[in-house]
Amino acid sequence: MQRLTFIPSANIKKKPLPVWTMGTISTPAGAVLKVRTDLSRADIWGMVKSRVSAFRMNYIVMPGLYAVGEPTKECDVFVTANYKMSFDALRRELTGMNAWVLVIDTKGINVWCAAGKGTFGTDELVKRITEAHLNSIVSHRRIILPQLGAVGVSAGTVQKKTGFRVSFGPVRAKDIPAYVSSSYKKTTEMSLTKFSVLDRLVLTPMEINPAMKKFPWFAAVVLIIFGLQPSGILFQQAWYGGLPFLVLGLLAVFSGAFLTPVLLPFVPFRSFAIKGWLMGLVTNFLSAQFYSFVNTQDKLLLVTSYILFPALSSYIALQFTGATTFTGMSGVKRELKIGIPFYFGALGISLVLIVLFKIREWGLV
DSSP: OOOOOOOOGGGTTTSOOOTTEEEEEEETTEEEEEEOSSOOHHHHHHHHHHHHSGGGGGOBOOSEEEEESSOOTTSOEEEEESBHHHHHHHHHHTTTOOEEEEEEOOTTOOHHHHHHHTSSSHHHHHHHHHHTTHHHHOSSOEEEEOGGGGGGOOHHHHHHHHSOEEEEOOSSGGGHHHHHHTTSOOOHHHHOOOOOHHHHHTTHHHHHHHHHHHHHHHHHHHHHHHHEETTEEOHHHHHHHHHHHHHHHHHHHHIIIIIHHHTGGGSSSSOHHHHHHHHHHHHHHHHHTTSGGGSGGGHHHHHHHHHHHHHHHHHHHHGGGGGOSSOOHHHHHHHHHHHHHHHHHHHHHHHHHHHHHHHHHTTOO
């Protein structure tokens, strides 16, 4: 799929329009692209790709003002991030409505994460309101932001600099029609972030994919270590000795990137690092029973597995903090401050134990 971008009004006639547009609408500030509210197969395929690969880093919409339906100067202005999935979620829920959509530049990051990082912020919002000449397009002075963007925006500063009053709408775009029809009043349900099992499950491919891209390097190191003999590298020895570690490595990815996110509320402790370590410890214990680590000559490898793979699971689980509503920036920083020395320590001890194993295997002691 091609990179999706908004064509600024001055260039609308010079470049092909994105497939999710349907012409333009004239405004006092110039032509504005009208967008479809139905998602095409290309949109759905892009959504799938963004869930399972690094494609999401380029799945963006150019910042600017868009029109849904046939909006007039009295119609609402909804603000969203330029991450295409955030944009798609909003336009889909505006079906049957006439509205303006102001997309701000969040560097291709969704609203929740961008607000925490500061890209869904006050300065960027002020910039886009000004550049879109919004004051000449609408007669009112109000804009509606997603509630999850509140942490990054100072409503008072925006109003002082632009004259537009900020209202924070529902957590989920699907509640916007009900929110508007109820005179812009939110129910308790509209203000709650549930982050259910399904919500967490659909995010796990984005955690599994980066880890699996690095797994071949891990596998190569393991096979070299176990295959290395005084006479050279023996393939049979590498495969026989390294296979348990390769399996445990895959299980560490599974426990850190899948089990921990899915079972997040049920795993003890608040710390993601500890949650991931516990899940890694459990999967390591269960899987190690099927291999020969427990005999006398492999005690060093058994100990190594209990040090290395739970730590690896913990590190991978910690990456999920960027996708969850369960923690904030300060909590992540605290975890990293403690976790990184622990991970390096676990890696160092594991390497020492493996060296000792190889020395003993070669009969040097």
